[in-house]
Amino acid sequence: MIDLYFAPTPNGWKISVMLEESGLDYNIKWVNIGAGEQFEPDFLAISPNNRIPAIVDHDPADGGEPVSIFETGAILLYLADKAEQFLPHDLCGQIAATEWLMWQMGGLGPMMGQHGHFKLYAPERIDYATERYRKEVLRLFGVMNRRLGGHEYLAGEEYSIADIACFPWVQTYKRQEIDLVDFPHVQRWYETLKQREALRRGMAIGRDKINRNPQDDAQVRKTLFGLEE
Incomplete structure (x- = not known):
């Protein structure tokens, strides 16, 4: 059994989708990030960067003690190895999947996160910051569009952890006012990908717990964004 420490965010959904897709047994451990539960000592012992998601695998392959993993890229690689799924077996496919996974972690996710923050949650509009991150998000969508113009999936012709990592961020396009028509x-x-039943199940987890207006709660603003009154 795998414990998934989870909140309904794009990063959290990466791992719930992977677990649904792989068929591995797991149990949700809810982490209320608006209330600051990610700073509690028990969680920090698993995820020292005080970020969700994280997992604890109680049945690791070596038969030893439970292992904990934080950072979504590390978790996805671990689960792909454990399930023997969603990471190509050929060398070039493995390289491509890893490249595009790292691209998401270092580029698409952080840039969309910053754009979303300044566009949707910042207490005052800062045009320079909003436009700077928007331009970078659009550039990254262009990079992704070119890749997918020659391949069915990001790693090539095989659905992989790279696609699983990118989908939850791309699905925020409407709130971030990105027109997918520009990126056919x-x-x-x-x-x-939306037609995949396992992906849909993973993306449905925690939808009823989403706080779509965290900027309206002073304590949540302080906890999530470090903003004092």
């Missing part, structure tokens, strides 16, 4: 290959990829 991304749009084709997105609509294809």
Whole structure:
């Protein structure tokens, strides 16, 4: 059994989707990030960066003590190895999947996160910051669009952890006011992935717990964004 320490965010959904897709047994451990539960000592022992998600595998392959993993890229690679799924077996496919996974972690996720913050949650509009991150998000969508223009999936012709990592961020496009019509290959990829039943199950987890207006609660603003009154 795998314990998934989870909140309904794009990063959290990466791992719930992977677990649904792989069929591995797991149990949700809810972490209320608005209330600051990610700073509690028990959670920090698992995820020292005080970020969700994290997992604890109580049945590791070596038969030893439970192992904990934090950071979504590390978790996805671990689960792909454990399940023997969603990481190509050929060398070039493995390299491509790893490259695009790292691209998401170092680029698409952080840039969309910053754009979303300044556009949706900042207490006052800062045009320079909003536009700077928007331009970078659009550039990254262009990079992804070019890749998908020549390949069915990000790693090539095989659905992989790279696609699983990118989908939850791309699905925020409406709130971030990104027009997928401008990125037809991304749009084709997105609509294809949306039909996967396991992905839909993973993306449905915690939808009823989303706080869509964290900027309206002073304590939540302080906890999530470090903003004092």
